[in-house]
Amino acid sequence: MSGCQASDVTTPPFPAFRDPRLPIGKRVADLLTRLTLDERIAMLHQFAPAVERLGLAPFRTGQEALHGVAWMGPATVFPQAVGLGATWHPELLRRIGEAVADEVRAMRAHDERIGLNVWAPVVNLLRDPRWGRNEEGYAEDPYLTSALATAYTRGLRGDDPDRWRTAPVLKHWLAHNNETRRDTTSSSVRPRVLHEYDLAAFRGAVRAGAVAGVMPAYNLVNGRPNHVSPYLREQLRTWTEQELVVCSDAGAPSNLVDSQHYFDTHEEAVAAALLAGVDSFTDHDQDASKTVERVRGALRRGLIDASVVDAAVRRLLTMRFALGEFDPPAEPAEAAGFDTPAHRALVLEAAEQAVVLLKNDGLLPLSDATAGTVAVVGPLADACRLDWYSGSLIRRSTPREALVERLGAERVVFVEGTDTVRLRTAAEWVRVPDTAVEERAQEGSFNPAHTAGRTDLPPVTLGPAPTDLALADWGGGVLTLCAPSGRYLTVAEDGFVRAAAEQPEGWVVQETFTLERHGEGHLLRHRGTGGYVCVAAEGLKVAAPGGSDGAPEVAETAEPAVFTLEVVERGEDAVARAAAGATTVLVLAGNDPHINGRETEDRTTLALPAQQERLWRAAHAANPRTALVLVSSYPYAVGEAADALPALLWTAHGGQAAGTGLARVLFGDVSPAGRLPQTWYAAEEELPDLLDYDIIASRATYLYFDGAPLFPFGHGLSYTRFDYGDLSVQRIESEAGADALTVECEITNVGPCDGDEVVQIYLGAPGARVPRPHRRLIAHRRVHLRQGETARLFFTVPAEEALGFWDVAHGRWAVDPGTYEIHAGASSADIRRTATITVDGPPPAPRPVLERGLTAADFDSADGITLVDLTKVRGDAVACGDDTVGRLLFRGCDFGAGARTVTVEAARAETTGAAAVELHVSDGTTLATVAIPPTGGPYRYTTVGADLPTPPSGVHDLHITLRGALRLARLGFSG
Structure with missing residues (x-):
């Protein structure tokens, strides 16, 4: 200042x-x-x-x-x-x-x-x-x-x-x-x-x-x-x-x-x-x-x-x-740490605690004495990947580096598992100049999307002698090509292809390519610009188009080059050879955080890339002592690997201590206790549409999913075992005067080593009058227990938060009377103990439709509709299109002594065709059909009234059918 x-x-x-x-x-x-x-x-x-x-x-x-x-x-x-x-x-x-x-x-x-x-x-x-x-x-x-x-x-x-x-x-x-x-x-x-x-x-x-x-x-x-x-x-x-x-x-x-x-x-x-x-x-x-x-x-x-x-x-x-901006300077100045020993210890602890052991048939933990020669293979075996929101690494630890540090270089065999390939045009081979790359300091930027690629290195050229390139297929046809120097082929603002990048990165990734069939050969398309690689006098260059959303500006056009791809060695062959000569094999597979799933790009599949599938299969065929370690930003559908392999682990990209943290778990220095924070599905077919946000209707997430997941929410194994003792639950009045549930659970480490257990407390509401989650997490604790140690854990949860749901009939949180189940377990599917608690009280009141009417968005269930804005400022309405029939269900509507008229508030922008709102009760009786005229715009609502020839009385479920393009805001009833 x-x-x-x-x-x-x-x-x-x-x-x-x-x-x-x-x-x-x-x-x-x-x-x-x-x-x-x-x-x-x-x-x-x-x-x-x-x-x-x-x-x-x-x-x-x-x-x-x-x-x-x-x-x-x-x-x-x-x-x-x-x-x-x-x-x-x-x-x-x-x-x-x-x-x-x-x-x-x-x-x-x-x-x-x-x-x-x-x-x-x-x-x-x-x-x-x-x-x-x-x-x-x-x-x-x-x-x-x-x-x-x-x-x-x-x-x-x-x-x-x-x-x-x-x-x-x-x-x-x-x-x-x-x-x-x-x-x-x-x-x-x-x-x-x-x-x-x-x-x-x-x-x-x-x-x-x-x-x-x-x-x-x-x-x-x-x-x-x-x-x-x-x-x-x-x-x-x-x-x-x-x-x-x-x-x-x-x-x-x-x-x-x-x-x-x-x-x-x-x-x-x-x-x-x-x-x-x-x-x-x-x-x-x-x-x-x-x-x-x-x-x-x-x-x-x-x-x-x-x-x-x-x-x-x-x-x-x-x-x-x-933040203290306008205060006098502190005396003495504030002390703050940066890359301190404490921070380095903390990042290692986090890397260890994030590892999830998905399956283990006795292969793990490894031991220094009996592990023998370890083959560490795969595209993530010697990588410490960053993502879009990472800082620059001060230190790094890859799985290979950590194993070498632990076992010695002579006991560690590393194979990346990429295909070794050569590219040639009709006359000459693609050649990467053998040039030393000077490291550059990373200064940082408000927005790294604006950083420029390197133009100080010679472009990739053509010549009589080929350069072997490492081709990694990340799935969906997305490829990276790596030079013998370990640098990726990339494209900078001038459009030339250079071996200049440490890893794929940037808002628009410039290091990914696609091979497209063209006659007897291939065109090489650069994904960052959308242009094809051509041959220029100075070397390989990307031809137009380009220059969109951060991509390099490539002004000139040229005929795309046709390349012949020669495979020197398949990655799976190199992996099989390394696996056959090793005592234990670790296949490190997963994603690069800048490719196929990142900000601006959703995934289209849960499948592991085909090249990586081939790696674990080849390794396992050569050596049954093969573990698959998935290092990824998201779940995969790896059911066949889970069935075939003796051990399967997952960790997200673990930061600067990723390799050391993983190695300490693999060798039992730390018993794994990471737990899945999301459901791992067996196939993407089990998922609803990506844009379907109604998890209740689409039965999505562990809360509502009706199938059998590959690995459930909360899942994670250990090298030790835990017994759960008695579980009890009480409803008490807290010091603040609000009701709370107190849950008490005993847990004992009965296994062979010290370790952490993550005790998970779930609530179930069997027999609920509205769809409720199968079970819902309401409390948890990660606790460390020595071998043979017992702990008694206590949890306090606000009763309304634990037992309640949003009651659309009355627009508020509600707790229904009934019997609720409290579960304690090691995952959402591994329930060890269950207790029940009964909530007394009057039955839930029906919807007071004569007094309050019905807001269309407060339905109990629906299909064929979309929720839209009532106005540009506030409120929701229900919309239906020309080609769909929308249906709404409102349960438990109290019509009192009888409703004789209905008013429908709706909007209709279209001036052609017809639109109507039909009302039925549960026995099929039609109450009314109300035609909605054009109103001149989506936010211009009209109120249309109609008599009910058969006046409903008492409590009924009300069914609404929408036909034609309209927006329904609310309905009112009068006796």
Whole structure:
């Protein structure tokens, strides 16, 4: 801040906003009065400028910190978030959050570009394992996600009640679980799924006071963009008295007009976002001028007034005050760690705890004495992969390196398992110049998508002698080609192909290719640009097209070269040879986090790439002592491997200590205790459509899935065994006066070694009147027990949170009377003990339709419909298209002594065809058919009344059929 300080605002007597003795609210109010309207408007952009006359420094919202400090150069790299989810260990995540906050502060001391408003963690639920950003979330379960997010944000925030270490922002609000057309698709989310599932992932951390705010997602929910979500006001800001900041996602404010076409002008869009509760606009990178002008335009047009700007600025300033920005410098200066021994020990602990043992028929643990020669093979065997939200590695440990360190180089055989190939044109071979590659320091960037590829190395050329290339097939025809130097073939801005990349990376990956059949040979297509490789005078070059969304600009066109592919050796042959000569084989397979499933790209399959399938099969055929270790950002359908192999493990990409952590588990230094944070399905056919967000109707996630998964949620084996003793449950009144369940469970380590067990407490509601989960996680604990040790564990869970559900009939949380089951077990499918608890009370009341009518979106079940926005500001409606018939069911409707008329509130934009709403009761009696006339637009509703010739009385299930394109808002009844 030194460049902006002025003596009159930084030396006693302080202006009120500089006085740390005053409450933050008074300090914020004082500073607001000193700022001009233009200065306040400028603060709404991500890159808020300095206000030199007041001594205010520039401020940037947004420092990525998902699993360590990202994008800003070297930092401690922890396991991917889904790997941290596999630890099931909130206390560990809190310590990781503390370490990341320390590094943020330490890095900021040397680089003012480092931001203290950190955008982490991601709490979007892993509803569908094909989601490209699966690696960024913690779990498919809202309770587990919330518990881990609360712990991580508490670590990031720190324990000081007044001074925050960093200000964490949760991503991404709301119901965001697809990359396919992510800025234009709408997640259709009914109220039960909204309250019980998607909102539940956010509530815990917000209520715990550990969160500075949230970031809305790119998608729409029920037809309305998340950046104008009414739930920011109606839900988020009701969970806490704290001032929460809402930071837009990058480019999303412009999307409201440009891709979503939700508003006609950017002035309308920015006004609507501010009114909905967005405070900080991440748009046009560091250029704030467009956002500033749009806000000014909204003010000029009267779409908002200055009080709306002030409300957003007040929240932003409150966060900055909490970070200590306006306090006198601390004496002595704050001490913060960076790449400390403690952090290195912590990242190793996390890598160990994230390993999940999926199957073990006695092959593991290995021992130093009897392991003999170990063949470590596969594309992940000597890799320490980073992802889009990683920092740069200071240290690294691959599986091969860790095994060599443990056993010695003479006992470790390494084979990558890629195909060794040569490429040639009609006349000459593809040749990679034998040039030394000088390492470059990674300085870090606000946005690494803007970093340039290397152009200082000679291009790949043609010559009389070939270069052997390592070809890895990552599935779906996506290939990488690696030179003997270990560098990947890549393409920079000038379009030339060079062996210059350490690994595939970047917003637009420049290291992937596709071989396409062409006559007797192949065309080599570069996926980053979409262009084909051709032969230029200086070497191989990518011909147009190109230059889209961060891809290199390739202006010239040329005839694509036709290549002949010669296979020198198949990867599976090399693996089989290594496996035959080894005592034990470890096949390391999985994904590269920048390829086939990442931000902007969903997966289309759960299958392991075919080349990797061939590797484990070849290894196992040559040596039955073969274990498959999956290192991946997401689950695979590997049923045949699970049946055939004696051992199967999974870990996410484990950060800088991945290899050492894995080796310590394989050799029994640590008994594995990672647990799956999401269901592993046997095949993608068991999944609903990627865009089907109704987990109740589609029977998705472990909560509702009716099939037999390959590996269930919560699954994970150990090298020791645990017995579960008696389980008891009571319902008591807590100190705060609210009902709570207390669960008591005893557990004993009866196996041969010390180890951790993850005790999982689930609730079931057999015989419930509405569809409830098969069982739902309500508590858990990871506990370490020595051999023979017994522990008695106690859990306390709010009763409504444990037993309740969202009652659409009355628009509130409800706990029905009845008998509930409390389960304790080692996974959602491995239940060891069950206890029951009975809830007394009156039976649930029916829907009071005569008094309240029916809101269409509050149905009990439906098909053929989509939830849409009632208006652009708030509310939901039910929509049906021309070519579909929509059906709604409302259970238990109380018509009293009789309903004689009905009113239907609906909208119909179409002017051709017909549309109608039909009402039936359960015995098939038709109550009425109400025709809906054209209304002139989707938000122009009309109310149409009709008599009910057969007036229903008493309690009935009501069936509604929608025919034709219309939007149904609500129905009213009168006697």
